[in-house]
Amino acid sequence: MSSNRTNGALLLPEQGLERVSVLTYVTDTFTLKGCKRRLYRDENERLVFYTGSRLRGVVVVSVILEPPRAWTRRKRYGVHVDPECTMAILRYLDQRGYQVNAVCHSHPFDDVPTPSGTDYELQRRLEAHGYTAVGMVFSRSAVRFFSHSMKFKVHVEGDDVKAAGDRVFLL
Ligand SMILES: [Zn+2]
Secondary structure (H helix, E strand, C coil): CCCEEECCEEECCHHHHCCCCCEEEEEEHHHHHHHHHHHCCCCCCCEEEEECCEECCEEECCEEECCCHHHEEEECCEEEECHHHHHHHHHHHHHCCCCCCEEEEECCCCCCCCCCHHHHHHHHHHHHCCCCCEEEEECCCEEEEECCCCCEEEEEECCCCEECCCCEEEC
16 A cells, blocks of 8 residues: 655655445354354344454444343243443443444244344344344244344355345345
8 A cells, every 4th residue: 555745744655545434244154153043042032143353344243242131021922122231232242342233032933034113123223223133033944133224244154055136135
């Protein structure tokens, strides 16, 4: 990379000032399959958080954080995590230099999952507070990545999961 000096001011080349406006969420087939196994340990919906590395617009979904049982209410159709618990997890990560990279939950269905109005509302609130965590909703056969209005891309490493349309991967 080259730079020029003019009147003592350091001028960065255009490239050096490039902004990353669209985040790419990177994960792998081991992580997705492991997440699915964990989400479907029983018949009730479950929610977990993911963190991991971030580097120049790449957000890695790799480290799982499961809210303690005492802070969650899980039913066949719905999971609720105490907001205090969510705040505690956000603080825990923040104190260690991490961010929440994804919020994942399960739906008790077999076909390709679609986020509910509640799912989009949680996502809207996260984005409104400046969090860049992507939503991931699972069914027993697939996972869909989604957001409220945040633009993003997805890369899944590994060939043993099939891409099936708009940010959907068959597991
Ligand atoms: Zn849902």
